Amino acid sequence: MIRLPSLTALIVVDVQRAFDEWEAAGKRRNNPDAVARIADLLKAFRASGAPIFHIRHEGTRPTSSFLPTGSGYKVKDEAREAPGEPVIIKRVNSAFIGTDLEGRLRAAGITTLVICGATTNHCVETTTRMAGNLGFDTHLVRDATWTFDRLGPDGDAHSAEAIHAMTLSNLNGEFARIVTTDEVIAMLATA
Numbered sequence: 001m002i003r004l005p006s007l008t009a010l011i012v013v014d015v016q017r018a019f020d021e022w023e024a025a026g027k028r029r030n031n032p033d034a035v036a037r038i039a040d041l042l043k044a045f046r047a048s049g050a051p052i053f054h055i056r057h058e059g060t061r062p063t064s065s066f067l068p069t070g071s072g073y074k075v076k077d078e079a080r081e082a083p084g085e086p087v088i089i090k091r092v093n094s095a096f097i098g099t100d101l102e103g104r105l106r107a108a109g110i111t112t113l114v115i116c117g118a119t120t121n122h123c124v125e126t127t128t129r130m131a132g133n134l135g136f137d138t139h140l141v142r143d144a145t146w147t148f149d150r151l152g153p154d155g156d157a158h159s160a161e162a163i164h165a166m167t168l169s170n171l172n173g174e175f176a177r178i179v180t181t182d183e184v185i186a187m188l189a190t191a
Contacts, residue, residue, distance in 0.1 A: 008188075009051040009110045010041055011131075013095060013117030013124050013145075015079035016057065018065035018072025028149045030160035037144035037181040038116050039078040044185045046082060051108060054079070054087045055095040057123060079117075093126035102134060112137040114184055115176070116144035121167040132175030140176040141184055142168055 015038055023029060045052050056075065059066035066073055081087055088099050095101050105113070113136045115128050124145050131138040147160050147167070172178045179187075 007108070007110045008112040008114060009053055009105060009108075010045045011053050011055060011095065011101075011113050011115045011117075011127065012038060012042070012079055013055045013115065013127055014057045014066075014119075015076050015117050016066060016072060017074045017076055018070075019118055020076070021065060021072050022148065028160060029146050030164050031143065031146040034116075034118075034144055034146040035076060035078050037141065040181050041114070041116055041141065041144055041184060042079065044188050045114075048188045050188065051110065052081075052085045053095075053101065053104070054081045054085060055101075055117065055123075055127070056087055056089050058089050058091050060091050090123075093123050094130050095123070095127040096130045096134065105136070110136075112139070114139045114141060114179075116141040118146055120145045120147040120164045122147070125167050125171065128171055129175050132171075138176040139179045139184065140168070140171055141181055142178050143180050 015035060042052065054075070057066045058068050058073065086104065088095060088101050090097070090099050092098060113131050115124060115131065115138065117124050124140070128138055128140050147163050149160050150158050150163060152158055168178050
């Protein structure tokens, strides 16, 4: 079993209502239990007293689903921050670009990150790649992230399941360890 060191933080990426709106508009996603798994991770990290950082995407284009004045910007209730848990606003795919996330982590002596949220192949992937490149011991929680079906540049349809699996495969070993919620909770219990 992999053990998490005591200086481990949970990074919750973009669990915002815009994704509910995308689904309501007909976009199909994988991993329908991901938000419940994120809630499980939040509960376990809070019980252990480990730090949690909430990342929120703020859209900058007029048509963005994530404009701060729109309904999609709001965080889903299951992933809402508790008092004292920082919320870091980002405007690009990575939670490290244009934010003070790295500085906060370094100042707190945090060396290990557990990442969850949305979407697997966008902001979660970009944040995970950067975390690995910055030297953090990074764990990506496979059942606590999700994505949507997409059309490729050639017009071929790609299922959310295939995109999710390929993203995890690309990140595994080089940028992060791919883990499950249950594995993380068990690791926290032994830390």
